[in-house]
Every structure is written in structure tokens, then in C-alpha cells.
Amino acid sequence: MKFIILILCVLLGGAIAIPIEEEYKTQYEDLDVGGILNSARLLKNYVDCLLDRGRCPPPAKELKDHLDDALKTDCAKCTSKQKSIARDVTGFLMEKKPDIWAELQQKYDPEGIYMARWKAQQQNSSNMKEEEEEKKDA
Secondary structure, eight states: OHHHHHHHHHHHHHHHHSOOOOOOOOTTTTSOHHHHHTOHHHHHHHHHHHTTSSOOOHHHHHHHHHHHHHHHTTSTTOOHHHHHHHHHHHHHHHHHOHHHHHHHHHHHOTTOHHHHHHHHHHHHHHHHHHHHHHHHHO
16 A cells, blocks of 8 residues: 555656746737738837837737747747748748848847857758758659
8 A cells, every 4th residue: 555655656756846837928929920021010019028118018028028038948938820920920031121130030049059059950951951952852
């Protein structure tokens, strides 16, 4: 009987010690991100929020509250949809709004740590796609 109690304690203790991986809220996943990016006024509101220059619309506040953590953990708590949105927004800003991208990068990644990691991931992803295509062609 003592052995069973000991096993239960170990199992329960292990279950309690294992951190539950939480995700960021998903309430804004269906937001029209393209509409925001293509509206100078809306984009300015979001950027001003992120750069502490203005009031924050609720979705921008939610983003701002988690941006440091998401960058540090490589978006570990992001859903797959949030990761996809992040890639789309990043690509858009880098290509179409480099001045805004530079300001955001200066605030959130002044040493270029996260950008270097992101570029490495993009390169890995590109290499994997090329390898898959070569296998299909062979």
C-alpha cells in the first residue's frame, strides 16, 4: 500500500512539475491584418502604440504586451495562425515599409539578435524546401 501511495505521489508530483504550455489569446486571430497594413491611418495607430507614441487599439495592446516574450521564446506560445500572421506582417514591413521596420527593430531588437535568428530560420526553411523538391524530381 505504501508503494502505491509513493508511486501516486511521484506521478502527481511529476504532473504538477511539468509546466503547462499556454498559448497567447486567439481572440484577434481573425483580425483583417491586411486591411491594417494597407491603411496608413490604422498602421500608424498600431506602430505608434508599439513605439509608445500613442494610444493602443486593443489588438495592438495585446500584441505589445506579448511581443518581448514572443521574440525571446521564438514565439513558443504562438498558435500556428499567429506565427503565419507574424511572418506575413514581418515580410510586408521589411519589403514595403522599411522605415517602420527599422523603427520597430531599433526598439525591440537593437542588437539584431532576433533578426539573425529569423534569417537563419528562413534559410533553413528555404534549404528544406529545396531538398524536398530535389527528392521529388529524382
